[in-house]
Amino acid sequence: xxxxxxxxxxxxxxxxxxxxxxxxxxxxxxxxxxxxxxxxxxxxxxxxxxxxxxxxxxxxxxxxxxxxxxxxxxxxxxxxxxxxxxxxxxxxxxxxxxxxxxxxxxxxxxxxxx
Amino acid sequence: xxxxxxxxxxxxxxxxxxxxxxxxxxxxxxxxxxxxxxxxxxxxxxxxxxxxxxxxxxxxxxxxxxxxxxxxxxxxxxxxxxxxxxxxxxxxxxxxxxxxxxxxxxxxxxxxx
Numbered sequence: 001x002x003x004x005x006x007x008x009x010x011x012x013x014x015x016x017x018x019x020x021x022x023x024x025x026x027x028x029x030x031x032x033x034x035x036x037x038x039x040x041x042x043x044x045x046x047x048x049x050x051x052x053x054x055x056x057x058x059x060x061x062x063x064x065x066x067x068x069x070x071x072x073x074x075x076x077x078x079x080x081x082x083x084x085x086x087x088x089x090x091x092x093x094x095x096x097x098x099x100x101x102x103x104x105x106x107x108x109x110x111x112x113x114x
Numbered sequence: 115x116x117x118x119x120x121x122x123x124x125x126x127x128x129x130x131x132x133x134x135x136x137x138x139x140x141x142x143x144x145x146x147x148x149x150x151x152x153x154x155x156x157x158x159x160x161x162x163x164x165x166x167x168x169x170x171x172x173x174x175x176x177x178x179x180x181x182x183x184x185x186x187x188x189x190x191x192x193x194x195x196x197x198x199x200x201x202x203x204x205x206x207x208x209x210x211x212x213x214x215x216x217x218x219x220x221x222x223x224x225x226x227x
Binding site: 004040041042043044045058059090092102103104105106107108 | 118148155156157158159160163203214215216217218219220
């Protein structure tokens with residue numbers, strides 16, 4: 001039972017490069033989320049998808065785009081990476097809108113931008 | 115402004131001892147409060163979820179309490195084990211926020227033998 005799988009686990013980019021972080025869940029959850037976690041700060045929501053076919057901005061969406069490819073997969077794209085985007089990125093999913101449901105997290109992608 | 119404050123920032127205890135972590139929040143209107151455990155290099159894992167009507171909820175050696183009047187919560191860990199070493203994150207959901215959760219910065223617990 002894999003739960004939420006994120007790829008890659010580690011990545012180093014140069015400023016201006018682009019890349020896509022992949023996330024897949026096998027729990028048949030409707031809602032999926034992307035967060036970033038920075039030292040000394042709580043997790044912050046970048047984008048979320050309440051259900052297949054919908055996406056919405058979270059607290060810190062600038063510099064990112066997302067795609068809900070299907071019910072299982074939710075990807076996060078950095079079009080032109082900046083050093084300020086160096087962070088640990090977590091994908092999460094929940095059965096409904098997360099209102100009273102726990103969110104299940106992947107183990108993160110550690111991204112460094114030089 | 116909706117905020118979640120946790121204390122202490124870090125804590126070191128001996129194996130077998132009990133400890134209590136604190137969470138104060140200013141989120142309004144309150145919907146529910148969650149505690150997550152995050153091991154180093156891993157994603158957060160849910161421990162408990164409590165709505166405003168719940169005062170206590172347990173998950174094994176973990177017991178969370180909630181006082182919605184004073185907007186305080188605590189996480190009590192009984193008979194600590196080395197595997198309890200982790201960051202413990204308090205998360206609050208506001209009714210108006212829908213899917214948005216407000217995360218605390220976490221308390222880092224180190225259990226030593």
